[in-house]
Amino acid sequence: MKPIGITKSALSGMTGKLAGAITKNWLLGLRETNPAILDMFFERDEKPYRDLLPWSGEFAGKYVTGAYYIYCLTRDQDLYQYMIRFLDEFVTAQDEDGYLGVYSRECRLSGAFSQEPGENGKTWDAWAHYHAMFGLLLWYGETKKAEYMACVEKMAALFRKKFYNPQTGNARMVEIGCTEMNLAPYHGFALLYNQTGKKEYLDFALELERDIADPNAGNYLEHALAGREFYQCPKPRWESLHTIMGFAEMYRATGKEDYLRACKQIFDSILRTDVHNTGGFSTYEQALGNPYENGKIETCCVIAYNALAVEVYKLTGESRIIDFLERSHYNACLGIWSPTGRWSTYNTPMCGERVANFQQIVFQSRAGSPELNCCSVNAARAVGMISEWAFAQNDDGALVINSWERGKVVLENGAQIEVQGLYPSQNQVEATIGGHAGEVWLRIPEWSKRTRLFVDEEERAAVAGEYYRFSCQGSCRIRLEFDFSTRFEQGGGEYADKVSVLRGPLLFGCDTSLCRGHDITKLPPLSCAEIVKTPSLTDGDRTYIRLSDGITLCDFCHLGGTGSRYVTWLSCMQDT
Numbered sequence: 001m002k003p004i005g006i007t008k009s010a011l012s013g014m015t016g017k018l019a020g021a022i023t024k025n026w027l028l029g030l031r032e033t034n035p036a037i038l039d040m041f042f043e044r045d046e047k048p049y050r051d052l053l054p055w056s057g058e059f060a061g062k063y064v065t066g067a068y069y070i071y072c073l074t075r076d077q078d079l080y081q082y083m084i085r086f087l088d089e090f091v092t093a094q095d096e097d098g099y100l101g102v103y104s105r106e107c108r109l110s111g112a113f114s115q116e117p118g119e120n121g122k123t124w125d126a127w128a129h130y131h132a133m134f135g136l137l138l139w140y141g142e143t144k145k146a147e148y149m150a151c152v153e154k155m156a157a158l159f160r161k162k163f164y165n166p167q168t169g170n171a172r173m174v175e176i177g178c179t180e181m182n183l184a185p186y187h188g189f190a191l192l193y194n195q196t197g198k199k200e201y202l203d204f205a206l207e208l209e210r211d212i213a214d215p216n217a218g219n220y221l222e223h224a225l226a227g228r229e230f231y232q233c234p235k236p237r238w239e240s241l242h243t244i245m246g247f248a249e250m251y252r253a254t255g256k257e258d259y260l261r262a263c264k265q266i267f268d269s270i271l272r273t274d275v276h277n278t279g280g281f282s283t284y285e286q287a288l289g290n291p292y293e294n295g296k297i298e299t300c301c302v303i304a305y306n307a308l309a310v311e312v313y314k315l316t317g318e319s320r321i322i323d324f325l326e327r328s329h330y331n332a333c334l335g336i337w338s339p340t341g342r343w344s345t346y347n348t349p350m351c352g353e354r355v356a357n358f359q360q361i362v363f364q365s366r367a368g369s370p371e372l373n374c375c376s377v378n379a380a381r382a383v384g385m386i387s388e389w390a391f392a393q394n395d396d397g398a399l400v401i402n403s404w405e406r407g408k409v410v411l412e413n414g415a416q417i418e419v420q421g422l423y424p425s426q427n428q429v430e431a432t433i434g435g436h437a438g439e440v441w442l443r444i445p446e447w448s449k450r451t452r453l454f455v456d457e458e459e460r461a462a463v464a465g466e467y468y469r470f471s472c473q474g475s476c477r478i479r480l481e482f483d484f485s486t487r488f489e490q491g492g493g494e495y496a497d498k499v500s501v502l503r504g505p506l507l508f509g510c511d512t513s514l515c516r517g518h519d520i521t522k523l524p525p526l527s528c529a530e531i532v533k534t535p536s537l538t539d540g541d542r543t544y545i546r547l548s549d550g551i552t553l554c555d556f557c558h559l560g561g562t563g564s565r566y567v568t569w570l571s572c573m574q575d576t
Contacts (some may be wrong), residue, residue, distance in 0.1 A: 510523065
């Protein structure tokens, strides 16, 4: 599957509205409100050195990546022009040797802080370069501005001069430490090879691959091919997933099936063992093998795993991966953000509170960048990444529709799609397709066991968990009635006696404002029968299930928006 880009966008559903709010209230003006995001690059050799974090250099790269995905979704021209100005300034921070980091000259790509040039293993400098490379490659693909590709290739030349080079000491990247992070350029070099065809980039990626197998690194390929669970590998932190995405690019580069097998094994392992009921990955920033432990579910972890899921979908076309991505999008990803688009979270737990990242991880705040941290700069990608899977095209040119949210779009292949309805709050969708003569694939979610589908008013037989395929002769009309029957998913671990309540892709829970005087941590058992028979109510973008005892359930991404505590694991009487 290849994503089909949006060329004109008028998205009026909850994702489109949130993306607009994020653009207005977070992305635009960030250079001015947090000027250190670029100034730390320009002042890297000025004394006294800035008090930086090990990962400070990643902020700019993550920011331009998140902005790219939001732009792909909205096609907001103000955002485009702002980001071009930002990127044009960013590339001027690159030194002649290709360095685009934030540490002093004697510490470049060494893993050392400027204040401690001999102490390797403390900074994530190579990781920061990876994020810069990735973001610039995305914007190069959009703009074809030669300066962006030149900047990436200069970074690559610096890496090739410094590492695996007999003429300069034959240093290995594993030696700079923090290998979960600092080996991520493996993905960047594989991408660069696939975009340029220059063999030196593939050769460098293969050298890096040997370091990935080092005992001090994750050895992800061997572990995956042996069928082991991801949480059992030596380095099961979330950052490893950016390195692992390199396997997808290496499969594209070489055609070797082991790379694809490893990607699929790691994706499936995490889905089985470490994805929570929200669709969010990680517990305390890594895989533990227990999706029921209510540990921190970090924003960056969710994004990294979903990005891997997108790559596996592109290579396999399996609709079940979109079922996961959709659940994660409407719960974990949208739940990261305040509906205002002004702030996002570091941790969005199954049960707990929503706290702004610049409050919860305030230790990352610095002079000139009071709002910047690992998650605030990354969070926009969580929402915008739907542009990677909403619409796709297979190798035979079929138009693949995976998303049913309200709005109008024109796609880069000329197709025009208009969707009406209140999905995912309500189950009925009407859509028109124009400008496409050929096969169309419609995703029928696995949870929708009894879907009614009409194409040009003719009812068709749709199968849950599969794509429905039909031929469109230039234009057609579609009507879908998804099966929004309530689903109760049994918990485990500390929630073994509780259930999660879902309708369609939405997870429901309760917060202090909705429980009518009950202690939110000690809610009484709810009636399964009543939940099943009570229809969903929509108020703006919020979806409610109002029960007779005064307790109201609400969709996850709107729980706890006022700072109240919430729960998503509920006690239910099995009276159905």
